[in-house]
């Protein structure tokens with residue numbers, strides 16, 4: 355595989371980019387990409403630093419939950435970075451809800467890290483807002499608008515009409531290498547030697 | 554010159570790039586007058602065939618005027634000739650080319666070692682279609698270098714508009730070959746999955762070749778409309794069961810011939826759970842292609858029938874029912890299109906007025922609007938079926 359990768363190189367004479375023009379990526383796509391990578395980063399952090407996170411939030415004992423959320427974040431990230439980005443972003447919004455609900459449980463008065471939880475909540479709320487904006491943007495940019503599609507009923511492709519076209523190319527001889535095995539040929543077409551096979 | 558350049562997943566830009574030059578004696582330079590976005594370009598747009606490099610020029614459906622000819626192509630081409638460029642680059646001399654198996658030409662893939670590694674044996678060079686097939690710059694550009702130009706061209710007469718002949722370079726012969734390799738009999742039902750541009754051409758080809766009935770499967774109303782206009786009976790898979798309806802239309806026996814004009818990116822819908830499974834695996838990199846159509850075709854096809862696959866597959870598929878395939882004795886025929894094998898005949902049929910492939914064009918825009926049109930076409934917005942670009 356190293357060979358394959360190193361062998362992919364553009365050939366010398368091929369045109370080179372002098373300067374770049376407008377891209378097919380819109381602002382909504384770039385935002386989805388940023389949020390997708392944010393998910394991946396957060397997911398990895400939750401997986402490898404679960405203990406530090408729970409300690410900072412006064413949620414000791416919830417490491418498994420944080421790691422599970424980390425895996426969930428990776429999922430959001432992968433989908434957000436795919437061409438189904440709107441699904442990924444809406445899944446992030448749902449995930450934000452879960453994060454908020456979980457943090458709320460740590461907003462107890464007896465939690466000495468209550469201030470940290472408050473900061474975390476504010477951050478999640480901010481990100482939630484971005485996620486909603488991103489999800490709406492991606493949905494708007496990539497969905498098929500409702501309403502009547504164009505009618506293409508007149509587009510036969512046959513200048514002389516469909517009826518005249520049926521079988522009009524029967525003069526065409528299918529080359530021998532493209533003949534189907536005669537398995538489904540018309541029954542009377544069977545080769546004589548097959549019909550007259552002695553028993 | 555300006556060209557549509559691949560920069561990464563879903564990132565195609567209209568860039569200014571250096572002009573191509575003659576490199577080999579058999580080359581020619583073509584000034585592109587019309588080019589098109591192909592459904593298979595979307596697989597590259599999504600980076601599902603991960604052998605593109607940022608800076609690669611897209612496009613394999615193009616035509617134009619010859620503006621420069623290398624010394625060894627002069628006996629076949631001259632400046633001013635009007636040509637459609639086939640997407641398969643052919644030498645015309647190797648064993649496979651002599652057999653008419655142009656899409657597996659043994660000479661033209663300049664990344665042969667890479668392709669040998671990945672495919673076992675290299676196939677032909679293609680324009681604008683990854684480094685597995687030569688990494689040749691494509692034709693969504695103002696100018697195109699055509700390698701092996703003495704063989705790799707289809708001359709078209711003046712006085713016939715671009716729109717009528719442009720598709721000789723890919724989708725028309727692709728739909729045609731899909732139907733031809735079904736060896737259609739007058740008693741045959743031909744079922745065609747996908748009413749995109751290749752599906753539309755396959756429908757017309759099957760009609761011309763005299764199928765008893767042609768059935769087209771999709772879920773976008775505008776595409777089904779166009780399929781019906783071309784003489785097909787349509788099935789909207791959002792509204793009815795494809796298998797039940799196909800059996801109903803064939804007296805319970807199933808279609809004799811099935812054509813997959815979808816390929817590796819089957820529509821994903823919770824109503825078809827296998828597609829959700831495939832999409833999830835694809836996102837995780839555990840499967841490259843979504844073969845829902847293959848599964849359905851193998852299941853519904855009449856025993857001893859033929860399955861023809863013009864739709865592009867890129868790599869590995871999962872859960873293909875080999876047991877059904879083997880026990881039913883189905884024949885699978887596939888391959889990239891041997892474009893030049895069919896084009897003399899097809900040009901003749903266009904000139905005779907048997908068919909006018911321009912029916913499929915829904916959008917014509919300038920090259921600058923190309924990047925946005927990739928998105929519109931991919932998202933099937935604005936009833937888009939086929940985009941033609943005018944450099």
Ligand SMILES: [Zn+2]
Nearest residue numbers: 591592593723
């Ligand atoms: Zn194509």
Ligand SMILES: [Zn+2]
Nearest residue numbers: 644647650658
């Ligand atoms: Zn060859």
